[in-house]
Amino acid sequence: MNSSLLRQTLHAANLRATAARMAVLELVRNASTPLSHGEIAELLRDGPWNRTTLYRNLIDLEKAGLVRRTQLGEPVWRFESTAKEHGVRSHPHFLCSACGKMVCLPEMTLRLEGARGCRKAIGQGNIEVQVRGLCDACMGKRGI
Amino acid sequence: MNSSLLRQTLHAANLRATAARMAVLELVRNASTPLSHGEIAELLRDGPWNRTTLYRNLIDLEKAGLVRRTQLGEPVWRFESTAKEHGVRSHPHFLCSACGKMVCLPEMTLRLEGARGCRKAIGQGNIEVQVRGLCDACMGKRGI
DNA sequence: CAATTATTGCAATACAGTTGCAAATAACAC
DNA sequence: GTGTTATTTGCAACTGTATTGCAATAATTG
Numbered sequence: 001m002n003s004s005l006l007r008q009t010l011h012a013a014n015l016r017a018t019a020a021r022m023a024v025l026e027l028v029r030n031a032s033t034p035l036s037h038g039e040i041a042e043l044l045r046d047g048p049w050n051r052t053t054l055y056r057n058l059i060d061l062e063k064a065g066l067v068r069r070t071q072l073g074e075p076v077w078r079f080e081s082t083a084k085e086h087g088v089r090s091h092p093h094f095l096c097s098a099c100g101k102m103v104c105l106p107e108m109t110l111r112l113e114g115a116r117g118c119r120k121a122i123g124q125g126n127i128e129v130q131v132r133g134l135c136d137a138c139m140g141k142r143g144i
Numbered sequence: 145m146n147s148s149l150l151r152q153t154l155h156a157a158n159l160r161a162t163a164a165r166m167a168v169l170e171l172v173r174n175a176s177t178p179l180s181h182g183e184i185a186e187l188l189r190d191g192p193w194n195r196t197t198l199y200r201n202l203i204d205l206e207k208a209g210l211v212r213r214t215q216l217g218e219p220v221w222r223f224e225s226t227a228k229e230h231g232v233r234s235h236p237h238f239l240c241s242a243c244g245k246m247v248c249l250p251e252m253t254l255r256l257e258g259a260r261g262c263r264k265a266i267g268q269g270n271i272e273v274q275v276r277g278l279c280d281a282c283m284g285k286r287g288i
Numbered sequence: 289c290a291a292t293t294a295t296t297g298c299a300a301t302a303c304a305g306t307t308g309c310a311a312a313t314a315a316c317a318c
Numbered sequence: 319g320t321g322t323t324a325t326t327t328g329c330a331a332c333t334g335t336a337t338t339g340c341a342a343t344a345a346t347t348g
Contacts, residue, residue, distance in 0.1 A: 016314055016325060025225075033246045034222035034237070038304075050328050055305075057326090058223050070272060071221045076335065078178035079202050079211045081169075093178070093214075094262040097272075102177045107258035112275065114251035118238040120288065121277035128214060128241075131256065132272040133265035144264065160294060160345050182335075194297050199336080201295090220304065 013064035020049045024057045028067050078102065093128075096135035103135065157208035164193040168201045172211050222246065240279035247279065 006025055007017040015021060023044055028035060035043075037058060041051045061067040091106040110129065115122045134144070150169055151161040159165065167188055172179060179187075181202060185195045205211040236254065238247040254273065259266045278288070 011315095018314070018326065020327080028223055029225045029227060031224070033248060034224035036220040036222050036304090038220060040223070052306090052329080053327055059306095060326095062223070066226060067223045068226050069221055069223050076180040076182060077213055077215045078180050079172055079184070079206070079213050080175070080178035081173045082210060082212050083173060092256075094259070094265075096262070103261045104177060105259060105262075107260070109255070109257050111253070111255045112236075113253050115238070115249060116251070117247045117281070118240070118249075118275070118277065118279050120280050120283045121238075122275065127275050127277035130274045130276070131262070131266065132274070133262065133270050135262050136264050137261070139264045162295065162345070164296080180335090196298080196337090197296055203337095204295090 009066070013061075013066055015060055015064055018057075020047070020053050021057045021060070023047060023049070024054055025061060025066060028058075028061070034068075034070065080104075092131055094131045094133070094135070096138055097132055098134050098138040101135060101137075105131070153210070157205075157210055159204055159208055162201075164191070164197050165201045165204070167191060167193070168198055169205060169210060172202075172205070178212075178214065224248075236273040236275055238275045238277070238279065240282055241276055242278050242282040245279060245281075249275070 003022060006022045010017040010021060010025065024040060027040060027043060037051075037055050040058070041054050044054060058067065058069070062069045091104055092108050092110065094103040094105055096102075112122050121127050134142070147166065150166045154161040154165060154169065168184060171184060171187060181195075181199050184202070185198050188198060202211065202213070206213045235248055235250040236252050238249055240246075256266050265271050278286070
């Protein structure tokens, strides 16, 4: 993606086309996987930009709809007893993105197909599955 | 679960039965969902114990196999372009727990059944799914 | 009860994320 | 091009969770 097209894209989104912002957008657009702020700062460490600037640019790009921002999980560890009935086998967990409550889904079955780059893990079932969204209670509160 | 049974359980695991440790184990055993260190500290805030003590007890219990510790996700946000082909629709992500690499699984299909407390979200498909495990590359490195 | 060894409290550190504020710079009108 | 204005940037500071060192304390064992 050339520089003038990046500039044009940013202007169309009502954002100024600064060097840092263009670098960030180019990087994210060319990436084959979602990148973290840390990875981006590392990739652009030879540039003259501050970490915070890159961070704020990512947030700006998100607000403008040019990038999607997801936190796949939450920044805390969870502990559960291994003695519990449903704790015997691994099971998916549902995490409510509104209230933060976690629900075990011991009876949930899921079928995964079409994996690329992680066939072995999925084939063997040595995986941890997390589903994230609004729980029924929080949906109710929002009248959904 | 009474106190002497907790004591017995801890001793069987080669751990001393301190008041703090028994309180933590009891709490985790009685909980219906995985608890975070923060939640546990909050629940036991009337006790005389330091946060760090509760934290170390959780780690001790984990090492002894009495509790399972999982971080459903990672403590970082990820950014991806909304302009990418496969970015148009939501798709599961695979996160390698060894190398931290993330893989998009745009072609993966999954069927969820038996949801409790999160039926609406799953029915509507307004969910984010993360699968976690060792990627093929990391499995290869370990000779699996 | 005394000796030994594990555990605890406190303080400090690490790291990602986030924000305030003054200085620098892009956009725009001329 | 030059000047004006609003946005953006760098720096420093602060939040929250996780983690560790070390000296004081408590649980075990005999």
